[in-house]
Amino acid sequence: MFASILDIIIDGLFMGGIYALLAMGLSLQYGVARVLNVSHGEFIMVGAFLTLALHTGLGMNPILTLVIIGPIIFIVGYLLHRTLFSALLKSSPSTEVFEGKSLLATFGLLFIIQNVAVLIWGSATRSYSYLASPVEIAGAITSLNRMVTLGITIAIGLAFYIFLARSRMGKAIRAAAQDPATAGIMGVNINNVLALCFGFGLLMAGIAGVLYSMCFGFYTTMGLGFTIIAIIVVVLGGLGSIPGSFIGGFILGIVGQITNTFEAELTLAAYYFIFIVLLLVRPKGIMGK
């Protein structure tokens, strides 16, 4: 039995919102800070489990946990860059060398985070129920938590876009993405801006994790799959383009939902298919220059 087109679109947009957040986060880390962070997906997992702990342990509202989990993950990201990655940057003679070293470092992070998570939370799939009541939109059935998630991801995407376009710090981030050395001689504290970008990047994965946990089951080894999706979306959207990552996330979400309706086993294959077709047709990605 096939779901209606509207069902597919609504659920595709909802998954797309999660992918968009994840990819914007990776885009900040890779496009600005030049760290291809393969441990990115671990932070969606950490966000999900922290939400579970605060919700079932302390009875907190899962959406409100954002106020606690967000700052924690942001600070972790900021400090990781100020210590580990800025040290690697200092010791690297070129951007290429830095990219290689930092990629290896994030593999290390991936294993550390995953192993510690398995120790603490085990490897079973966990879930809780929140705002799970069905919602009907023009005949299509979805759930309230998915609609809330979609709303929050779109709001964060737009807010971040306006922040980049308008604010002083946002402009510094864009300048640093294009030419960090020149941004430095203009007066931008480069180490600080790169660390902020890394922190914002992890923050977005963490928020995605909080939202994901409201709608799906989650387990401690799910991170890498999300990292791969984020990498696909970032390339799809155009390396370094935040709006591209945002739009690319929604495209991938809908493609995934369509495939899922017909043959769930083929979802990942469909992602790669779209990815390769787009690379052939438009090698620079949707918004690439």
Add this chain to the structure above:
Amino acid sequence: MLKVNKVDTFYGKSQALWDVSLDIKEAEIVALIGANGAGKTTLLNTISGVLVPTSGTVEFIGQKIDGMAPHRIVGMGLSHIPEGRRLFVEMSVRENLEMGAYSSRAWKHRAETFEQVYKIFPILKERAGQLARTLSGGEQQMLAMGRGLMSRPKLCMFDEPSYGLAPRLLREVFEAIKSLREQGITILLIEQNVRNTLDISDRAYVLENGRIALEGKSQDLLKKELIKKSYLGL
């Protein structure tokens, strides 16, 4: 105002500057000339904090600045207009100028500075909303200079501002630099165009293979055999 004292600078293991010293007084125009690869850009990068010298010191308005981060050095009033313009090409002309005023002291007065820069380069006002990428070569150079002035500098270092410009624009660039000095801005100028540069500068340093080979009053240097043969083609 700026004192570079016996500086050595390396790229990894290869040395680019040997024992370089240079001294600039307030309201001077000082030229730095030398062949391709002599180390001129390296010296500017060493002064503006992009590179850190392995030995020697750099002092600006009485304060040691070697080892200081670039954003703090520009905050003190030392502006570096880099080689090859290095504009933020995906940002608008106005945003590029705003980036020039990023230091907190300059940021506060940016409305006023915008007016001053637009007065020197009126074309930038016309093009304010355009992406820097879409400007002509000459306009891009004006933008690079305007952006460097947005930090309200006491001292400006220009790295080949006339590179790739038509002769008419070249004259405009030199006029703009002279007018800056009249406003009390001290200038360190790198140029390939040795004749014009020696004409507008008070003093000059000649860099050869990473070492200072010659220094003196620009008018005197114009008469020196070495300069005539190697740089003026006489």
